[in-house]
Amino acid sequence: MRRSVRITVEILLASMVGLAGIDSAGAGEKVSGSIRIDGSSTVGPISAAVGEEFSKLNRDVKIAVAISGTGGGFKKFSAGETDISDASRPIKDAEAKKAKENGIEFIELPVAFDGISMVVNPANKFVDKLTVEELKKIWAPESKIKLWSEVRTGWPEKPIHLYGAGTDSGTFDYFTEAINGKAQACRADYTASEDDNVLVKGVSGDESALGFFGYAYYVENKDKLRIIPIDGGKGAIAPSDDSINDGTYSPLSRPIFIYVSKAAAERPEVAAFVRFYLEHAPTLVPEVGFVPLPAEVYKLARERFEKGVTGSVYLGKDTTGKKLEELYKGS
Amino acid sequence: MTRWSDRFPDNLRARRIKARIFRIGCSVLTWLSVALLAVLIYHVTRAGIGWLDWQFLNSFWSRRVTEAGIKAGLLGTLWLVSITAVLAIPIGVAAAVYLEEFGGRSRVNRFLDINISNLAGVPSIVYGLLGLALFVRWCQLGSSLLAGGMTLALLVLPVVIIASREAILAVPKSIRLAAFAIGATRWQTVRYHVLPAAAPGIMTGIILSLSRAIGEAAPIIIVGGATMIFFTPEGPMDEFTALPLQIYNWTTDPKQQFQELAAAGILVLLCVLLLMNASAVYIRNRAQKSRPW
Incomplete structure (x- = not known):
């Protein structure tokens, strides 16, 4: 036992010596401290990619990104346990109230777009598109649809097997709200997983499958899946970088956010990190499979952060169909 | 006939x-x-x-598969297991010595007995929740290595106690009687005869239970172990990640190659486990040779 402890100490010492050799030249202002980030598994990789680049320039800042889901992240954030919360949907009223009770003020910053992609198995040739009404018919809480022919007349009388994001994910919240009109309202008899790779495997191995999950997972598995264009009333549109960015892939594209604690934002290392985040998001966001926001929105977000505007633009307002530019302009 | x-x-x-x-x-x-x-x-x-190469062992999380590594997880796990050992070994062995050598068969001791056996069967995620409430929140340790190590120590404690008791029980009664016969106190008997004789068994139990601790993901996630970390821990109050968390994180990545990286992570975890088990066997064999019977 004593021996293995000594080996541990030796490895630790060796690694510290190794790190000491690298100086933080290249960083603008020298900052140190620690930044604790938690929340959505969708946004996590973006924050981590920013953290990766930021810590290359600022070796003295300790960045830790944890993944507890959007809801779990807000729980810790509103208890003051984290500095930044990753969120794949806007903060909910109850979560904002909880934060207020604990004296936590937050700055809401959009960082990227995510498109929820609807996919079928490549062997399925008959589904050309789906309208929002058809999706609602399939996914509504009271839905009894078991066959493709029940979705649209003319489609074969074959069974339909459903796959989708698990109930703890922001993806599920957003999908159910966009399609069924109410977050969390959904039929329960589908294959659910918090792990989108499980869903990719399921759909790619099941000819009767219809599934939904994050756009990044479709992009990485294009050869195993067939994307279904969605008709939200203005013609069928498939998710792509362009259609997500200009808002035409509606209603299944969504902005994703980080929430920065106001108190944490006053610490120089957190402020430097957030500035770095908004500045480098346009190049880092696509690298991890998401669509960057228009440059205008990053500029508005930066202004919002510098002015220290707290609160969410989504609370107590009807925001459906509004572009991010309109929501954040002058706020 | x-x-x-x-x-x-x-x-x-x-x-x-x-x-x-x-x-x-x-x-x-x-x-x-x-x-x-x-x-x-x-x-x-x-x-x-x-x-599996030096670059993999010596790099932090990265969005690029060729630059990603397991350094933070490996060091986090080594820190965790050290803290767990420092806490669980003295407490566990002391409890076992008390129960076997000093406790007797009173009703209270039988009550302790049953509860320790029950604790050994509690799912690890429950220990995670206990650690979150007790160490992270109530003791205000935050999601630190110390909180994680304390939680894992609680998790392995029943197993350490049970294994140590078995080892102590296996020491022949005649050894104790011989010590008493020449006037040794109970403490001297335990210190100079029972514990040395039971040491191989106790150490085997300890190392096997620590091996279990390093494979645990659930309690570490609950306690708030991070997934993507860009520094090496320098003290017990630092944030941390551990090997199982890194492996789990890579299996959920959309890029296929990260799942191969998860396999490499599993190999590292297996190597650490194998090293620990091999050292358990070595220590046991060496100690057994010096045993008087």
């Missing part, structure tokens, strides 16, 4: 065949579990071995 053949009808052949079938059945099942392990190791090795 026909008494024996009445009692044992003439079916010796059939009984021998039955015995043979049973023996073969048992050996097939034994080999099956070994074969499963072999298949697992084969698959993991085939997927992961190509990624």
Whole structure:
């Protein structure tokens, strides 16, 4: 036992010596401290990619990104346990109230777009598109649809097997709200997983499958899946970088956010990190499979952060169909 | 004269065949579990071995698969297991010594007994929740290495106690009686005779339970272990991540190659486990040689 402890100490010492050799030249202002980030598994990789680049320039800042889901992240954030919360949907009223009770003020910053992609198995040739009404018919809480022919007349009388994001994910919240009109309202008899790779495997191995999950997972598995264009009333549109960015892939594209604690934002290392985040998001966001926001929105977000505007633009307002530019302009 | 053949009808052949079938059945099942392990190791090795190099061991999380590594997880796990050992070994061994040597058979001790056995069967995620409430929130330790190590220490404590008790119990009564006979106190008996004699068994138990601790993901996630970390921990109050968390994180990544990276991570975890188990065997063999009986 004593021996293995000594080996541990030796490895630790060796690694510290190794790190000491690298100086933080290249960083603008020298900052140190620690930044604790938690929340959505969708946004996590973006924050981590920013953290990766930021810590290359600022070796003295300790960045830790944890993944507890959007809801779990807000729980810790509103208890003051984290500095930044990753969120794949806007903060909910109850979560904002909880934060207020604990004296936590937050700055809401959009960082990227995510498109929820609807996919079928490549062997399925008959589904050309789906309208929002058809999706609602399939996914509504009271839905009894078991066959493709029940979705649209003319489609074969074959069974339909459903796959989708698990109930703890922001993806599920957003999908159910966009399609069924109410977050969390959904039929329960589908294959659910918090792990989108499980869903990719399921759909790619099941000819009767219809599934939904994050756009990044479709992009990485294009050869195993067939994307279904969605008709939200203005013609069928498939998710792509362009259609997500200009808002035409509606209603299944969504902005994703980080929430920065106001108190944490006053610490120089957190402020430097957030500035770095908004500045480098346009190049880092696509690298991890998401669509960057228009440059205008990053500029508005930066202004919002510098002015220290707290609160969410989504609370107590009807925001459906509004572009991010309109929501954040002058706020 | 026909008494024996009445009692044992003439079916010796059939009984021998039955015995043979049973023996073969048992050996097939034994080999099956070994074969499963072999298949697992084969698959993991085939997927992961190509990624296993110094760069992988010496890099942090990265969005690029070629730059990603397991350094934070490996060091986090080594820190965790050290903290767990420092806490769980003295407490566990002391509890075992008390229960076996000083406790006697009172009602209170039997109550302790049953509860320790029950604790050994509690799912690890429950310890995670306890650690979150007790260490992270109430003791205000935050999601630190110390909170994680304390949680894992709680998790392995029942196993350490039970294994140590078994080892102490296996020390022949005659050793104790001989010590008492020449006037040793109970403390001297335990310190100079029982513990040294039980040491190999105790150490085996400790290392096996620590091996279990390093494979745990659930309690670490609950306590708030991070997933993507860009620094090496420098003290027990630092944030941390651990090998199982890194592996889990890579299996959920959309890029196929990250799943091969997860396999490489599993290989690292297996190596650490193997090293620990090998040292357990070594320590046991060495200590057994110096045992007086």
